[in-house]
Amino acid sequence: MSDVVIKAENLGKKYTIGHQAEDGRYVALRDVLVHNAKNFWHKTKDLVSGKPIIQGDTTEEVWALEDLNFEIKRGEAVGIIGRNGAGKSTLLKILSRITEPTTGRVTIDGRVASLLEVGTGFHPELTGRENIYLNGTILGMTRAEIKRKFDEIVAFAEIEKYLDTPVKRYSSGMYVRLAFAVAAHLEPEILVVDEVLAVGDAQFQKKCLGKMGDISQEGRTVLFVSHNMSAISELCQKAILLRSGQIEVIDNVHTVIQKYSEHAIRGSSINLTKLKHASRPQQYGKLTCLSLFDKTMTPSSTFTMAQPIVARIGVHIYRRMPNAEIGFKISSKMGSAIHYYCSTWEGLRQDLEPGDYFFEVIIPQIMLLPAQYIVGAWLMQERTLLSDDYIPDITVIEVIGSDFNGNSADFARYSISGGEVYAPSQWRII
Amino acid sequence: MNKIIIEPGLTEKNYWADLWRYRELFLILSWRDLSVRYKQTIIGILWAILRPFLTMIVFTIIFSKVAKLPSDGSAPYALMVFAAMLPWSLFANSLAESSNSLIDNTNLISKVYFPRLIIPAATLITALVDFLISFVILIVMMIYYQFMPDLQIILIPFFIILALMASLGPGLWITALNVKYRDFRYVIPFLVQFGLYVSPVGFSSNVVPDKWRLLYSLNPMVGVIDGFRWCILGGNSPIYLPGFFLSLAIIAFFLWLGVSRFRKMEKTFADII
Numbered sequence: 001m002s003d004v005v006i007k008a009e010n011l012g013k014k015y016t017i018g019h020q021a022e023d024g025r026y027v028a029l030r031d032v033l034v035h036n037a038k039n040f041w042h043k044t045k046d047l048v049s050g051k052p053i054i055q056g057d058t059t060e061e062v063w064a065l066e067d068l069n070f071e072i073k074r075g076e077a078v079g080i081i082g083r084n085g086a087g088k089s090t091l092l093k094i095l096s097r098i099t100e101p102t103t104g105r106v107t108i109d110g111r112v113a114s115l116l117e118v119g120t121g122f123h124p125e126l127t128g129r130e131n132i133y134l135n136g137t138i139l140g141m142t143r144a145e146i147k148r149k150f151d152e153i154v155a156f157a158e159i160e161k162y163l164d165t166p167v168k169r170y171s172s173g174m175y176v177r178l179a180f181a182v183a184a185h186l187e188p189e190i191l192v193v194d195e196v197l198a199v200g201d202a203q204f205q206k207k208c209l210g211k212m213g214d215i216s217q218e219g220r221t222v223l224f225v226s227h228n229m230s231a232i233s234e235l236c237q238k239a240i241l242l243r244s245g246q247i248e249v250i251d252n253v254h255t256v257i258q259k260y261s262e263h264a265i266r267g268s269s270i271n272l273t274k275l276k277h278a279s280r281p282q283q284y285g286k287l288t289c290l291s292l293f294d295k296t297m298t299p300s301s302t303f304t305m306a307q308p309i310v311a312r313i314g315v316h317i318y319r320r321m322p323n324a325e326i327g328f329k330i331s332s333k334m335g336s337a338i339h340y341y342c343s344t345w346e347g348l349r350q351d352l353e354p355g356d357y358f359f360e361v362i363i364p365q366i367m368l369l370p371a372q373y374i375v376g377a378w379l380m381q382e383r384t385l386l387s388d389d390y391i392p393d394i395t396v397i398e399v400i401g402s403d404f405n406g407n408s409a410d411f412a413r414y415s416i417s418g419g420e421v422y423a424p425s426q427w428r429i430i
Numbered sequence: 431m432n433k434i435i436i437e438p439g440l441t442e443k444n445y446w447a448d449l450w451r452y453r454e455l456f457l458i459l460s461w462r463d464l465s466v467r468y469k470q471t472i473i474g475i476l477w478a479i480l481r482p483f484l485t486m487i488v489f490t491i492i493f494s495k496v497a498k499l500p501s502d503g504s505a506p507y508a509l510m511v512f513a514a515m516l517p518w519s520l521f522a523n524s525l526a527e528s529s530n531s532l533i534d535n536t537n538l539i540s541k542v543y544f545p546r547l548i549i550p551a552a553t554l555i556t557a558l559v560d561f562l563i564s565f566v567i568l569i570v571m572m573i574y575y576q577f578m579p580d581l582q583i584i585l586i587p588f589f590i591i592l593a594l595m596a597s598l599g600p601g602l603w604i605t606a607l608n609v610k611y612r613d614f615r616y617v618i619p620f621l622v623q624f625g626l627y628v629s630p631v632g633f634s635s636n637v638v639p640d641k642w643r644l645l646y647s648l649n650p651m652v653g654v655i656d657g658f659r660w661c662i663l664g665g666n667s668p669i670y671l672p673g674f675f676l677s678l679a680i681i682a683f684f685l686w687l688g689v690s691r692f693r694k695m696e697k698t699f700a701d702i703i
């Protein structure tokens with residue numbers, strides 16, 4: 001028995017994409033008809049000759065994965081990271097045999113269970129009990145296996161009371177818990193997991209991570225895709241960084257995450273020099289870029305309520321600026337200011353010599369109700385009337401709700417009725 | 431240890447063994463289809479009886495009373511129609527269900543691996559259960575007309591399988607095409623409606639002139655329906671053997687075509703669905 005369980009050689013996957021010609025190319029009805037008739041004729045020809053039909057006027061070949069070579073050993077937990085569109089999901093789909101590669105080969109030694117989505121095949125009309133059997137079988141468990149683990153699954157999901165209720169009546173939290181509970185009790189030799197932990201509350205996420213950690217400790221191999229770097233570093237020893245369909249680096253998890261973060265910071269920043277905005281004096285310097293990160297230092301534009309936001313603001317100074325002040329601002333979608341975060345308030349007063357600087361602000365808890373907000377930034381000399389450079393509307397961020405205080409509050413509802421800021425309070429009946 | 435090799439264009443040698451390994455999935459998918467089928471309906475399973483029964487009444491009135499077509503031998507006309515209505519609805523239902531099955535299970539196909547053949551095959555079970563329920567009506571009718579079947583009724587299971595195979599072949603082909611070209615979703619209802627009048631459901635195939643009989647049997651359902659009638663009505667409706675074998679050959683051909691087309695397209699389903 002060899003120690004290598006997954007071996008990929010020259011693995012590649014090509015997609016052919018059709019593009020629609022730009023709108024407005026055909027003006028007269030006659031042209032449109034002729035165009036459609038031509039299209040129809042080509043399609044019929046392709047159908048008869050058995051060639052694949054591509055919708056659209058022009059086609060383009062895209063290599064989602066190109067020339068991948070790697071080996072994964074028994075018992076390893078390997079994280080796969082990369083930006084959106086880097087080919088992570090395509091790789092998982094090939095490994096779980098959902099789609100076939102265009103070139104190369106993979107040799108897999110053992111039973112693979114893939115979890116690309118929680119609750120695959122759940123039927124809303126069926127009860128929790130029935131769905132456990134349905135979903136379990138779909139994921140590759142035998143009936144006997146499910147029967148044996150049934151109680152464990154139900155306990156893990158904490159849904160004992162609702163076992164015989166159709167899942168369409170479940171809250172979304174219960175639904176996810178049940179779905180994950182089934183998946184967590186799979187016992188394959190190789191487990192392939194896509195970003196499925198993004199759902200569910202923080203506490204349950206921890207529980208799932210723990211369960212998956214157990215799996216890899218039992219000598220089973222785990223492949224795990226996530227954007228959550230802390231989850232990856234907690235679970236995996238090794239990681240693969242993908243970049244536009246190719247392997248950039250395979251190494252131990254910390255090295256790879258380090259490398260990824262470097263890219264991410266460069267890649268995700270918003271260039272402010274070309275952003276049109278109201279003219280400001282700019283006699284000392286100007287804002288150059290802004291990057292936003294979540295608590296794991298993953299670049300993001302979506303943030304969870306009560307979680308940290310980290311912003312990095314780049315400035316270019318061309319004349320010595322005494323008592324420089326950098327600010328970060330959050331306003332509502334209507335443009336009214338909600339929060340100012342200001343370097344001088346927190347005691348950072350610096351005389352800036354000409355050059356490029358990056359300021360980082362950490363907002364420990366974002367106390368906004370779930371909605372979209374606009375962020376902006378400024379550069380000014382403290383206690384002057386007018387800021388030297390100021391962009392109020394750099395980009396839009398989204399704050400999503402969470403059950404951070406464990407009270408299952410429906411925060412989103414209140415932001416619809418006009419609320420913006422959450423502040424804690426204490427309630428009792430006297 | 432079972433080694434899996436993933437390569438482009440490699441048809442796994444153990445495909446049929448895999449199919450067997452996933453038999454529990456087959457069972458549970460058919461069970462799912464069955465148990466959600468009549469959820470949120472008032473009369474539930476009665477729908478399975480009502481549809482063929484009402485069609486039978488209409489056909490009996492139109493073909494026997496209005497068009498004055500003869501029945502097979504001494505068999506009551508209504509019984510003759512219903513003996514054909516059963517295999518026809520079995521065929522029509524399983525064809526309709528199987529040809530939409532892949533689209534209805536998009537989420538499974540794009541997220542989990544299993545031999546895709548299981549999905550259309552599982553729909554046959556739903557159609558079969560509907561068939562068995564409406565079979566009860568046939569028995570009631572036979573008691574009502576005091577019609578005693580001959581020994582060949584024990585051959586019925588053979589013709590049931592034949593009807594299922596007749597629908598599985600085109601069903602597989604169409605469902606595979608349906609993944610890519612949704613046009614085929616509109617073809618099926620038309621085909622089924624059209625076929626109901628082209629096949630000898632409302633009338634006996636004996637009314638077809640002898641010289642056209644063989645040509646008529648190119649419709650594979652002719653063989654199946656004639657076989658069914660022969661099983662139930664006995665000597666009243668003898669099987670026209672050359673036509674029957676022709677129907678058999680056509681069914682076998684379509685089954686082969688369906689399976690081979692399906693296998694060929696199977697691996698790209700997840701990319702294009």
